[in-house]
Amino acid sequence: GAGVSQSPSNKVTEKGKDVELRCDPISGHTALYWYRQRLGQGLEFLIYFQGNSAPDKSGLPSDRFSAERTGESVSTLTIQRTQQEDSAVYLCASSLRQSGANVLTFGAGSRLTVL
Amino acid sequence: DQQVKQNSPSLSVQEGRISILNCDYTNSMFDYFLWYKKYPAEGPTFLISISSIKDKNEDGRFTVFLNKSAKHLSLHIVPSQPGDSAVYFCAASAWDYKLSFGAGTTVTVRA
Numbered sequence: 001g002a003g004v005s006q007s008p009s010n011k012v013t014e015k016g017k018d019v020e021l022r023c024d025p026i027s028g029h030t031a032l033y034w035y036r037q038r039l040g041q042g043l044e045f046l047i048y049f050q051g052n053s054a055p056d057k058s059g060l061p062s063d064r065f066s067a068e069r070t071g072e073s074v075s076t077l078t079i080q081r082t083q084q085e086d087s088a089v090y091l092c093a094s095s096l097r098q099s100g101a102n103v104l105t106f107g108a109g110s111r112l113t114v115l
Numbered sequence: 116d117q118q119v120k121q122n123s124p125s126l127s128v129q130e131g132r133i134s135i136l137n138c139d140y141t142n143s144m145f146d147y148f149l150w151y152k153k154y155p156a157e158g159p160t161f162l163i164s165i166s167s168i169k170d171k172n173e174d175g176r177f178t179v180f181l182n183k184s185a186k187h188l189s190l191h192i193v194p195s196q197p198g199d200s201a202v203y204f205c206a207a208s209a210w211d212y213k214l215s216f217g218a219g220t221t222v223t224v225r226a
Contacts, residue, residue, distance in 0.1 A: 004158070031212065033213070033214075035216075041218060042121075042204065042216045042217055042218035042219055043159070043204065043206075043214075043216040044216075045213055045214070045215070045216075048212075048213055056211065056213060091158055091159075093158070095212075097212055100147070100166075101147040101149055101164035101166070101208070102147065102208050102212040102214065103149065103161050103164065104161070104214060105161070106151075106158030106159050106160070107158050108156065108157050108158045109158055
């Protein structure tokens with residue numbers, strides 16, 4: 001597609017449930033990133049994929065968070081046993097990762113609310 | 116550890132005047148700096164970037180200035196327009212290409 005697509009756009013879940021968030025990056029973009037933005041805060045790095053491998057998972061907050069990428073395309077971020085502090089907008093971005101400034105193109109985000 | 120800081124959470128400016136947004140960083144290994152703009156319910160969109168070997172980059176109404184010795188950069192918007200009302204994020208990257216973002220500055224352009 002022309003841009004980065006994320007689904008669902010909104011998700012309300014109960015504490016303790018598992019959620020899956022999906023990202024379709026721009027076709028041909030080898031690098032894919034997940035960030036999250038809590039209310040009133042900046043963008044917090046979660047994980048980065050180059051192709052299908054994740055060389056940097058340093059931002060994942062706990063072992064309840066995991067992500068995978070397949071076919072050097074779609075990525076899924078999974079949060080198990082959700083907690084209220086997981087409520088945030090989860091943003092996916094992709095880039096060509098060429099030399100020069102690494103310009104990330106972001107999706108519109110998935111807003112997660114944990115009750 | 117916040118490596119990129121935007122100390123002004125908000126800025127109000129009159130239409131037609133200059134908007135100046137500031138950003139400080141701590142990591143001397145950063146080699147590229149970027150500014151993103153974000154409207155509500157949308158993802159951030161890229162605005163302008165600057166390499167660490169430059170001190171100025173201009174694109175239309177937007178100019179970014181970099182002062183490496185002070186570890187400081189600024190974004191100037193001249194003239195400010197109502198459509199510029201948004202949240203602006205400063206970001207920086209080092210060799211690993213991961214972008215570190217500041218907390219953002221909300222700009223409101225008054226008619």
